[in-house]
Amino acid sequence: MTDTIIPGYTYGTAHVGPSPIKVEELDELKKALLFTEEDERYLRMAGQVLEDQIEDVLDVWYGFVASHPHLVYYFSDGKGNVNKDYLMAVRKRFGQWILDTCNRPYDQKWLDYAHEIGLRHHRSKKNQTDNVRSVPNINFRYLVAFIYPITATIRPFLEKKGHSAEDVDRMHQAWFKSVVLQVALWSAAYVKEEDF
Numbered sequence: 128m129t130d131t132i133i134p135g136y137t138y139g140t141a142h143v144g145p146s147p148i149k150v151e152e153l154d155e156l157k158k159a160l161l162f163t164e165e166d167e168r169y170l171r172m173a174g175q176v177l178e179d180q181i182e183d184v185l186d187v188w189y190g191f192v193a194s195h196p197h198l199v200y201y202f203s204d205g206k207g208n209v210n211k212d213y214l215m216a217v218r219k220r221f222g223q224w225i226l227d228t229c230n231r232p233y234d235q236k237w238l239d240y241a242h243e244i245g246l247r248h249h250r251s252k253k254n255q256t257d258n259v260r261s262v263p264n265i266n267f268r269y270l271v272a273f274i275y276p277i278t279a280t281i282r283p284f285l286e287k288k289g290h291s292a293e294d295v296d297r298m299h300q301a302w303f304k305s306v307v308l309q310v311a312l313w314s315a316a317y318v319k320e321e322d323f
Contacts, residue, residue, distance in 0.1 A: 133219045133220055133223055134216060134219070134257070135216060135220055135256040135257060136219070136220050136223055137240075137243065138223075138227065138231075138236065138240045139236045139240070143236075143239045143240055143242075143243045144239065144242070144243070145239055145242075146235075146238045146239045146241065146242035146312070146315070147242065147315055147320065147323065148238060148242070148312060148315065150234065150235055150238060153233065153238055153312075156308060156311060156312075157233075157308065160304050160307060160308055161304065162301075162304045162305070162308060165297070165301075166297075166300070166301035166304055166305070167233075167301070169294070169297040169298045169300070169301040170228065170229045170230075170298070170301045170302065170305060171229060171230060172290070172294065172298055173229050173285060173298040173301065173302055174226060174228075174229025174230045175288075176284070176285055176287070176288045176290070176298065177225055177226075177229065177281075177284055177285070178226065180284050180287065181222045181225055181226070182222070183284065184222075184225060184280075184281065184284055185218055185221060185222055187280050188221070188276070188277070188280065189214070189218060191276055191280070198269065200262065201261070201262055201265050201269075202214050202217070202261060203261060203262065204260055204261060204262070205261075205262045210259055210260075210261055212257075212259075213257055213259045213261060216256075216257045217257070224244070227240075228302070228305050228306075228309070229302075238312070241309055241312040241313065242312060242313075242315060242316075244309070244313055245312060245313030245314065245315055245316040245317075246316045248264075248265040248270060248313060248316065249264060249265070249316035249317055250263045250264040251316055253265065267314065267317045270310050270313055270314065270317075271310060273310075274303075274306050274307060274310055277306055278299075278302060278303045278306055281299065281302055282295070282299050285298045285299055285302070
């Protein structure tokens with residue numbers, strides 16, 4: 128999915144532990160989200176639409192984070208000093224996440240890496256990937272809250288390649304379902320195992 132080495136991007140490697148969720152449970156979660164093979168097809172279409180717009184998407188998302196001190200805080204030392212190198216390192220992986228969301232099969236490797244992403248937001252592994260000194264945890268409420276801006280702001284990019292309104296709607300809905308699915312998986316790091 129990527130031709131360049133992205134520091135800290137460990138998809139499909141031995142550096143990624145197993146997800147506590149089994150593939151069968153992932154399938155049940157997808158059914159609860161009404162996520163179907165049609166959504167997979169429209170995500171692939173979205174991947175083609177977005178692949179040359181990744182930096183523009185990230186500019187919008189990073190602009191949003193930077194405009195809110197309580198969000199950029201998670202890239203700081205907790206005293207107002209933002210680590211720009213940390214922001215840029217995460218940005219590269221965030222761009223790859225867009226491509227992975229659209230193009231990767233949602234199999235065991237994908238499931239394991241989704242769990243890894245959750246751990247990297249939680250005190251379990253936050254800051255370890257980039258070996259930085261930053262606040263130790265991203266509050267769970269912001270993972271959930273980010274579903275909306277990450278979904279709403281992607282639509283204008285999906286509209287840029289001349290697809291029909293119906294295709295844009297379907298790509299957007301598939302994206303929305305996938306983001307909800309992934310946030311549900313990331314939450315495993317925050318929820319007691321017996322409650323997850």
